[in-house]
Amino acid sequence: MIIPPRGMVRRRLLQTGVGTSAFLAAPALVRAQALVPTPAQTEGPFYPVMLPQDVDNDLVQVHGAATPAKGAVTHISGRVRDAAGQPIVGAQVEIWQCDAQGLYDHPGQSDLARRDKGFQGFGRATTLVDGAYRFRTIRPVAYSGRTPHIHFRVITADGRRLTTQMYVAGDPGNDRDGVLRAIRDPRQRQQVLVSLAPADGLEGGALAGVFDIVLA
Ligand SMILES: [Fe+2]
Numbered sequence: 001m002i003i004p005p006r007g008m009v010r011r012r013l014l015q016t017g018v019g020t021s022a023f024l025a026a027p028a029l030v031r032a033q034a035l036v037p038t039p040a041q042t043e044g045p046f047y048p049v050m051l052p053q054d055v056d057n058d059l060v061q062v063h064g065a066a067t068p069a070k071g072a073v074t075h076i077s078g079r080v081r082d083a084a085g086q087p088i089v090g091a092q093v094e095i096w097q098c099d100a101q102g103l104y105d106h107p108g109q110s111d112l113a114r115r116d117k118g119f120q121g122f123g124r125a126t127t128l129v130d131g132a133y134r135f136r137t138i139r140p141v142a143y144s145g146r147t148p149h150i151h152f153r154v155i156t157a158d159g160r161r162l163t164t165q166m167y168v169a170g171d172p173g174n175d176r177d178g179v180l181r182a183i184r185d186p187r188q189r190q191q192v193l194v195s196l197a198p199a200d201g202l203e204g205g206a207l208a209g210v211f212d213i214v215l216a
Helices: 006-015 020-032 186-191
Strands: 073-082 092-096 122-126 132-138 149-155 161-168 207-210 213-215
Touching: 092 132, 122 132, 149 213, 161 213
Parallel strands: 073 207, 073 213
Antiparallel strands: 073 132, 092 122, 092 149, 149 161
16 A cells, blocks of 8 residues: 555545644554555475575676576566555565576476576565665566466564565466465455566666565
């Protein structure tokens, strides 16, 4: 849920004819509204056993690799906030996902030799003063039994953790995905569905989406 700027609240209250006393109380009301926490999801079996040498937030380009990752380049950005809407600064955001062929960089992955060595598979970012993070990765793809998703783990400076997954809004596999469907609260399910659109002005031919994360 987006908390409207105070000016917007004022206009809305004035339009609906709410009296002065209610208007004066409005900022406190806005602060009291809690954001819906991002649902926790299973870590799954493919969190890296050994982290790659390159763990930066650009998964498309592995340091020293001759070729970039196969797949549709996708920029994922967002903000990490608490339920009161306050940005969480200095949190570590980790993502991991399979390559464009559906293969994870993990010893438990069958057919591991075929994995795309140009795809980093795992990356890290640290949230800035406004709670913002960003990654350059590939559009997630489906693999056996799962709709496209990116695994996320957030660890705050004071040790709070959230493990979850991000999905592509409108993907035809979403309705059949047991992990996604296990999120019963429709507001929480909506939170993990990210619309991808052309990353105009950011990178030609790439996609971009926003995944905001709310810690309980
Ligand atoms: Fe997965």
